[in-house]
Amino acid sequence: MQTDSALQATIDAIVQDGKGLLAADESGPTIAKRFKSIDVESTEENRRGWRELLLSTPGLAQYVSGVILYEETLGQCAADGEPLPSLAARQGIVPGIKVDTGKIPLAHAEGDEITQGLDGLAARLEKYKAQGARFAKWRAVYNVSDTLPSRLAIEANAESLARYAAICQAAGVVPIVEPEVLMDGGHSIDRCAQVTEAVLHEVFHALHRHGVALELMLLKPSMVLAGKAAARAAGVSEVAARTVSVLGRTVPPAVAGIYFLSGGQTPVQASAHLDAINRTGRRPWPLSFSYGRALQEPPLDAWRGQAANIGIAQQALLKRAKLNSAAARGCYAAKDEATA
Ligand code: 13P
Numbered sequence: 001m002q003t004d005s006a007l008q009a010t011i012d013a014i015v016q017d018g019k020g021l022l023a024a025d026e027s028g029p030t031i032a033k034r035f036k037s038i039d040v041e042s043t044e045e046n047r048r049g050w051r052e053l054l055l056s057t058p059g060l061a062q063y064v065s066g067v068i069l070y071e072e073t074l075g076q077c078a079a080d081g082e083p084l085p086s087l088a089a090r091q092g093i094v095p096g097i098k099v100d101t102g103k104i105p106l107a108h109a110e111g112d113e114i115t116q117g118l119d120g121l122a123a124r125l126e127k128y129k130a131q132g133a134r135f136a137k138w139r140a141v142y143n144v145s146d147t148l149p150s151r152l153a154i155e156a157n158a159e160s161l162a163r164y165a166a167i168c169q170a171a172g173v174v175p176i177v178e179p180e181v182l183m184d185g186g187h188s189i190d191r192c193a194q195v196t197e198a199v200l201h202e203v204f205h206a207l208h209r210h211g212v213a214l215e216l217m218l219l220k221p222s223m224v225l226a227g228k229a230a231a232r233a234a235g236v237s238e239v240a241a242r243t244v245s246v247l248g249r250t251v252p253p254a255v256a257g258i259y260f261l262s263g264g265q266t267p268v269q270a271s272a273h274l275d276a277i278n279r280t281g282r283r284p285w286p287l288s289f290s291y292g293r294a295l296q297e298p299p300l301d302a303w304r305g306q307a308a309n310i311g312i313a314q315q316a317l318l319k320r321a322k323l324n325s326a327a328a329r330g331c332y333a334a335k336d337e338a339t340a
Contacts, residue, residue: 006172007216010134013094014174014218015257018325019065020289023261024054024296025098025137027070034296040305048076048084053303054296055088057314063325066094066135068176068290074131085132096135096176097128099164103141112153115140118163125171135174137220138164142181144195144227154202162206165217175212176259176290178220179203183264185227189234193224193242200250214254220290221247222263223273240276244283253284260287262294267320268337270294271327278330288328295320 014021026034031050032042040046051073054060067088074097076084085095101117115138125136140157142149161177168175181196200221207214224242226234234242247258260277262270270291277287289295298320303313319340326332 003170003172004213004216007169007174007213010094010174011216011218011256014066014135015286016065017286018329019063020291020321020324020328021066021068021096021259022054022060022064022093022295022321023068023137023290023292024051024073025068025070026292027098027102028072031070034300035305038300038304044072046305047072050300050303051076051084052078052087053310053313054299054317055084055091055093057317059318060321061092063318063321064093066096068096068098068137069133070098071128074128074133083132089132094134095132096137096174097133098139099124099128099136099168100138106153106156109150109152111143111145111148112150113141113143114153114156115160118160118167121164121167122171125168125173129171129173133173135176135218136164136168137176137178139178139180139220142179142195142199144182144185144187144191146187146191149195149199154199158199158202158206161203162210162212165207165212166210169213169216174216174218176218176220177203177207178261179222180261180263181222183222183225183228186229186231187227188230188232189224189226189238189242192226193246196222196224197246197250200246204250204252214252215256217256219251219255219258220261221258223260223265223277225263225265225273228264236272236276239273240280243273243277244280248283251285255285257286257288259290262289262291265294267294267297268334271320271323271332272334274324275327275330275332278328286328289324291324295324
């Protein structure tokens with residue numbers, strides 16, 4: 001089984017104690033929004049420069065074992081001509097690729113969304129592999145209200161995630177399965193727990209139906225949190241307890257690793273929550289980070305599009321990666337924010 005040994009080698013390279021993933025796979029419109037916040041125009045050269053800055057951060061591989069890239073980045077080169085995926089791989093950071101093509105409204109389900117990108121996926125994976133990608137990511141999004149997501153949205157997105165994961169494994173590419181229950185809205189932590197449990201239950205049911213090997217995939221879930229506009233924000237220990245309780249009820253122990261998204265938490269919250277999750281006791285899976293905003297916000301603020309700021313931006317990234325690495329081992333301390 002050549003494919004299985006390739007998948008296992010990728011899992012072994014990614015799943016390392018105290019290491020997580022850097023999500024740098026923002027689509028065109030999303031990176032434009034991030035750049036706008038620092039007054040930088042989203043040109044191809046600025047996007048290339050920003051991603052080169054991230055990937056060339058000295059020492060990043062101590063804390064980060066993989067990076068999720070966007071299709072455009074996979075074909076871009078560093079200023080010295082080295083392809084960006086090879087720059088990552090040379091440091092010991094496995095390159096991966098976001099393969100979904102974004103979300104659209106789900107027909108006949110007002111307020112729900114469905115993720116697209118299955119057509120032609122097998123052929124695209126061959127191209128991405130030739131460019132150096134060894135793992136992939138697909139994000140399904142669930143809006144939360146008293147009535148959302150609908151059963152239809154839960155089932156349709158689970159089916160797409162499972163089909164994507166099966167296609168990836170058949171191609172020798174490790175799938176990261178990302179069901180994101182959104183933080184937007186005023187829902188309680190109870191409602192988030194209820195939705196997350198239903199979503200994950202359906203996702204693993206679909207993965208089983210499609211014959212996906214759980215040992216050769218990674219899960220990228222959201223944490224169980226109150227909505228951003230909720231009347232009562234949950235405390236750190238409550239978030240940790242509710243998150244591990246929902247995961248324990250729904251995620252089989254065979255899954256190779258759980259890598260959380262940050263989903264709009266502040267960088268400090270995302271570290272504190274991951275740390276508390278890892279302090280809740282023995283769990284069957286490694287629990288680490290696959291953060292986008294929670295890793296990139298501080299370096300983006302430091303950079304502001306200026307070459308002269310590259311060094312301080314890289315320091316800011318390294319600091320967050322180091323703190324999240326400690327959190328992945330349950331060794332983060334808030335006081336280290338001042339000294340890391
Ligand atoms: P955030 O950590 O900013 O949520 O991004 C992670 C990600 O990959 C979203 O798809």
